[in-house]
Amino acid sequence: MSGATVNTVMGAVEAKDLGRTLMHEHIVFGYPGWYGDLSVAPYDREAALEAGLELMDRVKEYGVNALVDATPNDCGRDVELLREISERTGVHIICSTGYYHEGEGAPVYFKIRNKVGDAVAEIHELFVKEITEGIGGTGIKAGVIKVASGKNVITDYDKLFFKAAARAQQDTGVPIITHTQAGTMGPEQARLLISEGADPGRIMIGHMSDSTDIRYHVRVLNEGVFVGIDRLGLQYIVGCPWDVERYAVIIGLVGIGYADRLMFSHDWVAYWMGRETPMSEAAVPLLGNWYPTHLFKNVIPALKKGGVSEAQIKTMIEGNPRRLFEGGPA
Numbered sequence: 001m002s003g004a005t006v007n008t009v010m011g012a013v014e015a016k017d018l019g020r021t022l023m024h025e026h027i028v029f030g031y032p033g034w035y036g037d038l039s040v041a042p043y044d045r046e047a048a049l050e051a052g053l054e055l056m057d058r059v060k061e062y063g064v065n066a067l068v069d070a071t072p073n074d075c076g077r078d079v080e081l082l083r084e085i086s087e088r089t090g091v092h093i094i095c096s097t098g099y100y101h102e103g104e105g106a107p108v109y110f111k112i113r114n115k116v117g118d119a120v121a122e123i124h125e126l127f128v129k130e131i132t133e134g135i136g137g138t139g140i141k142a143g144v145i146k147v148a149s150g151k152n153v154i155t156d157y158d159k160l161f162f163k164a165a166a167r168a169q170q171d172t173g174v175p176i177i178t179h180t181q182a183g184t185m186g187p188e189q190a191r192l193l194i195s196e197g198a199d200p201g202r203i204m205i206g207h208m209s210d211s212t213d214i215r216y217h218v219r220v221l222n223e224g225v226f227v228g229i230d231r232l233g234l235q236y237i238v239g240c241p242w243d244v245e246r247y248a249v250i251i252g253l254v255g256i257g258y259a260d261r262l263m264f265s266h267d268w269v270a271y272w273m274g275r276e277t278p279m280s281e282a283a284v285p286l287l288g289n290w291y292p293t294h295l296f297k298n299v300i301p302a303l304k305k306g307g308v309s310e311a312q313i314k315t316m317i318e319g320n321p322r323r324l325f326e327g328g329p330a
């Protein structure tokens with residue numbers, strides 16, 4: 001794949017044609033193990049399709065033209081569903097190849113593979129195959145590599161994927177996007193990927209919006225990578241800060257010159273695999289804005305009030321995703 005094209009679920013698209021891009025959402029997501037509970041909670045593909053179509057229709061009203069689905073291989077990824085949604089709505093969808101972190105993923109398989117052989121080489125083979133040939137027999141190619149680590153630690157298991165991702169990027173040029181847990185290990189993730197040969201201009205350290213420590217953000221940005229402010233609207237639960245605190249961080253970072261490195265999203269899930277998880281009563285009103293139109297309805301107006309310009313917003317929602325896929329200096 002050349003530097004200027006992006007693998008979408010419908011085929012190659014020029015990076016310059018992506019337009020407004022949400023960098024980290026999920027059409028479907030399930031914590032590994034959901035498939036063992038299918039007798040009680042079957043996968044309702046029709047409901048997932050409806051939720052995905054509605055999501056695209058709603059974000060299209062705000063000019064969204066592309067969306068990265070960050071669901072890794074072990075969390076219920078359904079790329080044929082994504083293709084159908086993209087085909088019917090016209091929104092470009094970029095799917096991931098990757099694995100979730102040891103604490104919340106499905107670590108047993110590659111732990112055992114690593115005992116009997118070279119798991120980094122095997123994961124590298126998997127990533128490259130899914131990027132260059134396609135996922136399963138679908139012919140749908142992954143457009144980003146997703147890797148993840150836990151709170152305050154990148155375990156030896158997690159490192160297998162970071163190393164394989166850096167190698168696969170060298171072979172294919174596709175961006176690496178990450179999951180950090182509770183806003184920790186961002187600098188360490190960036191340094192690990194770069195030390196293994198990844199291009200900082202093709203890395204987005206994700207879920208940085210879970211930290212309100214501006215010094216931490218600057219430490220990550222100093223590695224030359226992009227930063228994902230990609231849990232907008234997800235506040236109060238899972239250790240997330242308040243959006244208003246995130247606005248202060250974004251406005252501060254833009255104010256000191258980092259508009260060309262920040263990207264936005266919500267980490268929203270349109271359809272959960274497995275049984276429904278009832279929300280606590282306290283959480284319901286706090287999550288009222290957790291939906292992928294929140295950026296346009298509430299966040300951007302708040303940033304403008306804080307002095308962020310229209311041009312800087314355009315850079316963050318269009319220019320930066322394009323540059324991440326094109327590569328080159330961040």
Ligand SMILES: [Zn+2]
Nearest residue numbers: 024026070267
């Ligand atoms: Zn996510």
